[in-house]
């Protein structure tokens with residue numbers, strides 16, 4: 001198995017594949033001025049779709065986009081179980097090039113996925129999809145110190161992590177009004193993500209497949225890094241409104 005496959009495999013059985021919670025989804029969504037006007041959304045990098053289902057349960061027709069088919073298969077089953085499959089359109093495609101016409105959506109939603117293509121690139125690539133005054137709700141990880149510790153920045157060196165201030169500046173420069181910035185609580189890291197990931201990694205760290213063992217050890221290290229450097233980086237929710 002390749003390292004990337006092993007990493008995705010470790011994440012497959014988890015309640016969500018990144019930092020978040022239903023409370024945070026609600027907090028961010030509640031910042032929208034006229035929430036009843038949100039009828040069509042697209043969830044970029046939806047994973048197994050915890051929030052996609054949440055959006056659909058709120059009556060919003062949602063396109064769910066990810067490139068990892070096993071996650072989308074789980075989402076399809078969950079959508080049927082939650083009785084919202086008729087409100088979802090599940091698409092295996094890359095978030096950097098989604099083929100929808102201008103002004104297709106009232107809301108672009110993305111949790112923990114923008115960094116894969118880069119914050120600035122994501123904000124600019126997704127803007128044309130929004131109707132005038134449409135919303136972009138995105139969460140991602142940002143430095144909250146000017147000088148992250150060497151061990152920390154080295155661990156995340158391939159993850160395009162920006163300083164929070166810089167991310168806010170980019171949002172304004174990309175043609176959005178910043179409606180809300182929300183530092184996600186520590187429970188968002190642990191309750192539905194790191195606790196489950198830690199347990200799975202513990203089990204798999206003795207695995208015979210070297211890639212699986214490597215992915216498990218990496219997950220354990222990521223959790224240890226969070227315990228050690230929590231003050232230096234945060235997962236942050238942005239509520240942005242298209243303004244130009």
Ligand SMILES: C[S@@+](CC[C@H](N)C(=O)[O-])C[C@H]1O[C@@H](n2cnc3c(N)ncnc32)[C@H](O)[C@@H]1O
Pocket residue numbers: 016017018019020044045046047048049050065066067068071093094095096110111112113116117
């Ligand atoms: C950290 S997970 C977050 C998943 C989900 N939004 C959540 O919060 O539970 C990031 C997701 O982005 C997906 N992803 C990464 N690069 C992508 C790309 N270029 N296009 C589509 N999805 C991508 C991954 O497969 C993964 O499901």
